[in-house]
Amino acid sequence: MEKNKPKYNQIIEAAVEVIAENGFNASQVAKIANKAGVADGTIYLYFKNKEDILISVFKEKMGEFIKEIASSIQYEDNAEAKLYTLISMHFHQLAEDHHLAVVTQLELRQSNIKLRQEINQILKPYLTVIDDIIKEGIEENIFRDNLNIPLVRQMIFGTLDEIVTNWVMQDQRYELISQSSDVHAFITSGLSVNH
Amino acid sequence: MEKNKPKYNQIIEAAVEVIAENGFNASQVAKIANKAGVADGTIYLYFKNKEDILISVFKEKMGEFIKEIASSIQYEDNAEAKLYTLISMHFHQLAEDHHLAVVTQLELRQSNIKLRQEINQILKPYLTVIDDIIKEGIEENIFRDNLNIPLVRQMIFGTLDEIVTNWVMQDQRYELISQSSDVHAFITSGLSVNH
Amino acid sequence: MEKNKPKYNQIIEAAVEVIAENGFNASQVAKIANKAGVADGTIYLYFKNKEDILISVFKEKMGEFIKEIASSIQYEDNAEAKLYTLISMHFHQLAEDHHLAVVTQLELRQSNIKLRQEINQILKPYLTVIDDIIKEGIEENIFRDNLNIPLVRQMIFGTLDEIVTNWVMQDQRYELISQSSDVHAFITSGLSVNH
Amino acid sequence: MEKNKPKYNQIIEAAVEVIAENGFNASQVAKIANKAGVADGTIYLYFKNKEDILISVFKEKMGEFIKEIASSIQYEDNAEAKLYTLISMHFHQLAEDHHLAVVTQLELRQSNIKLRQEINQILKPYLTVIDDIIKEGIEENIFRDNLNIPLVRQMIFGTLDEIVTNWVMQDQRYELISQSSDVHAFITSGLSVNH
DNA sequence: AATGAATGAGCTTTCATTCAT
DNA sequence: GATGAATGAAAGCTCATTCAT
Known part of the structure; x- marks a missing residue:
């Protein structure tokens, strides 16, 4: 190719x-x-075939998506700030590209199991970015040190994904980006050490 | 019918x-x-047609699913306990019924937008159950009173759904139900007043 | 089926x-x-599929073809007479059914190797009929007893098949059935004990 | 070209x-x-097109094939010997060239009628060689003088062709060339005057 | 002469749905 | 109500051939 x-x-x-x-x-x-x-x-x-188009679409678009986020967070200097940037950029990029949002949140989910597993592979770098933020937060003593990282990552990704999917399914009638703060507050509360 | x-x-x-x-x-x-x-x-x-079978499948199964949860939580006497019961029953019911878990988490997502919107309608009573727990928690002064309820509900549902989907896609190789406590802790930390 | x-x-x-x-x-x-x-x-x-149609066509038609010949020769009381009946009925049946002749001699040969091997299986009973005539001729002391039966059978079948194919490819412009005697004479000369 | x-x-x-x-x-x-x-x-x-490649393949290869046979038989001094040489060289050349045997006996038969008619044209010189042997045999008083030459030629060619095709379809598991004598005996018996 | 990227017509097979019994 | 034989629309992919370079 x-x-x-x-x-x-x-x-x-x-x-x-x-x-x-x-x-x-x-x-x-x-x-x-x-x-x-x-x-x-x-x-x-x-x-190679029709499925290959779909995988490639996701690969290309997700690649850009992740690169944007990764390059933006590198200049933030703590895990909380990085998490905020990740959340707002996640919302921002999908809010900006209507077609992409529909495709990633709704259409690509209609593929069969095999294709979804390929898509999951493509998502891995994004999940790694989330993992790294959690680990950094633990090191920085901002997040609790007994966190189950894979579980926390699923909760974070699940939260963001569900919010975007809801927004897309309601025809994007409300403001997505402005929810970043609330989401960030919710997530960090769940992760923070109790002061 | x-x-x-x-x-x-x-x-x-x-x-x-x-x-x-x-x-x-x-x-x-x-x-x-x-x-x-x-x-x-x-x-x-x-x-009426094939789609109607699928919607009916989801309606019947989801009806039972929600009824079980709703009837279980009614005897708990505060929002935190209710939330815990909801989480553990959510995991429990899907962990118990292998076919149902595969169908709801993977297969029914492969339907088209129209069908998924119908499915969303069926899910509404469940989301209402979640909403009610949040409201009760606010009234009980356990949860913060400035919560954006629809958003919080999406975060809760998104978290649970993503965790179950991950578990199904990994061929249910780990214990789902035992994650209830961690998930409950994460969510309530994010909602609680006292920290 | x-x-x-x-x-x-x-x-x-x-x-x-x-x-x-x-x-x-x-x-x-x-x-x-x-x-x-x-x-x-x-x-x-x-x-089952398109190929199955073709195999079935050949199976059905060849079945009838062989049955006709087999039932006709049974009343002949020596190998030479049986061979003559086989030859003339072979020519007769294909001369009578224009479509069948075109299909068996030209079109079915265009199939791929796998299909042709299936066709060969279907032909086997016919080849057995020929073998039996040769054996009977040897027992009756009409044919030489040192004949290589598979080889002789190939020569007989090859001769008949080539003659019919030629006739079909020349648009059936000449009389096929009337060649039976000459063909029979040629073949029996090749097989007979030298008297 | x-x-x-x-x-x-x-x-x-x-x-x-x-x-x-x-x-x-x-x-x-x-x-x-x-x-x-x-x-x-x-x-x-x-x-000109794909078909032209195939016709040319056959033309080139068949040209060599015939030339070899024609030049070999010219030194034999009677029809029987020439026929023997033709048979053994026919078998010999195809037995020596595996690819050629597969292509001529199996693959080229899968072409359409139009192409096969062109192939038949290319075969004509070979058939003429056979005709000439038959005529010479009649002149030499070795073969009967009432032979239907085109028919006899078809019988000879059909016999050889069927034998080679059978041999190819059975993955060339037996010795082809050694059958020359039997085949020659069969054919000359069918043609000879003295029996 | 040589290239090879681009073309687009062509065909088997599946399966949701119907309807005569 | 129940059947199941029959329907026919729909679409991914291949490959001989062309033509701009």
Whole structure:
């Protein structure tokens, strides 16, 4: 897969749009090809099959998503600040890109188990970022040192994910980003050492 | 929909098994009919279409799920105890029913948006139960009084849901129920007044 | 495969016609279904897949072909007479059924190796009939007793098959059946004890 | 068709190998180009289309095949000896070249009628060689003078062809060349005057 | 002459749903 | 009410061929 070829990116972008507009099951390869301005067969020069398009969409988009967050938090100097940045950037990036939000929160969940496991692999670096913040908080003596890290990570990710999914399912009728503070307060309360 | 007819329940039970065993996409109406011991056409005497089977499955199973929890928490006498019971029963019921856990956490998510919105409607009573616990906690002066209730509810539900989904996707290789205390501690720390 | 259902036979007959008219490669399932007067999907109630149609066509037709020959030769009372009947009936049956001749001599040869091996299995009973005639001729002291039976059988079958194929490929412009005597003379000369 | 260019022959040789290894239907132009070490498009500088490659393969290979036989028999001084040489060389050449045997006996038969008619044209010189032997045998008073020459030629060619095809389809598990004597004996008995 | 990226027509098979019995 | 044979629309993928470079 030659990712620097322009057609590769055309197809990825077209796929995001088509999936967001038509839903996962109604996203025929022909529709994606048409929106990308290439022939059906061209898709198969860049992707192994339809599933490969979907995985690649998620990989590319999630890669950018994580990179943005990772590069933003590196300048924050404690775990609480990093967590706040992670939460607000998580909300921010999805609030900014309507298609992406629909695709990640709703459409990609409709894939089969095998595909979801691949998606989980792609998510791992993000989960590692969360883990690292928790560990740093423990070292900084901000968070309790008896935390079950995988469990805490699931709680954090589950919270963020559910909030975004709800927001998307309610047609994004309310302000997502402004909830960052409340969410951050909730999570840090749950993790903090009792002073 | 004549729900007291025995065939209705046969079909519902068959559907849960077939979906759990074959996955959402490979759950043909013919397979469900076969497992239920009825003819394909008979399905359509009890359900409008395939989607209606799935919604009904979720409605029936979720109804029982919520009823169990609601009846258990009514005897607890404060919000923290109720929350603990809700968490442990949530985990308990899904840990006990392997098929149900797979169907609710993985398979039903593969449905389209329209179906998922119907599922969300069915979930509402459960979310109301959570809301009521939060409100009670505020009244009892156990939880802070400035909580954004819908947001808190999303965080609680998101946390529980993500933890169960993770557990199912890892083939239920670890003990789910024993995590109740940690999860309860995390959530109540996030909500409590005194820290 | 329920062979007494009328649709099964409709499809077999339609398949022979469609293959004879359009050739093997241009014989779409849709064309066969159309000619048989059934829906495309109905084909798959009676046949596993397209290849199964072709094998079944050959099996059914070859079954009749062999049965006719076998029942005709049983009343002949020596190997030479039996061989003559076999030759003339072989020619006769294919000369009578234009579609069948095209399908067996030309179209079915275009199948892949796997299919051809299945076809060879179906042919076996016919080859056994030939073998039995040779053996009988040896016992009757009409044919030489040092014959390599598999080789002789291949020579007989190869001769008949090539003659029919030539006749079909030349658009059946000459009389096939009338060649029976010459062919019979050639073969028996090759097999006879030298008197 | 510039047949003396090296790429022409590279493509022909590659085609024989690819067809023998993959079967007729799985022999994509791209595979042949790849094995020949040329670009897909280059194929079309030397051949009109895919069918033209196949016809050319047969033409080239059959040309050599016939030339070998024709030059060998010219030194034999009677029809019986010539026939023996023809039979043994027919077997010998195919037994020596595994790929060629598979391609001529199995794979090229899977082509459509039009292609097979072209192949038949290419075979004509070989059939003429057989005809000439028969005529010579009649003149030499070795063979009967009332022979139907085209029919006899079909019987001879059909016999040889069927024997080779059988041998190829049985994975060449037995010795082909050693059958020459039996086959020769069978055929000459069928043709000879004196019995 | 040579390349190889791009094209797009073409076809088997599945399965939710119907309806005559 | 119950059946299950029949329906037919729908879509992913392949591959021979082209043509701009």
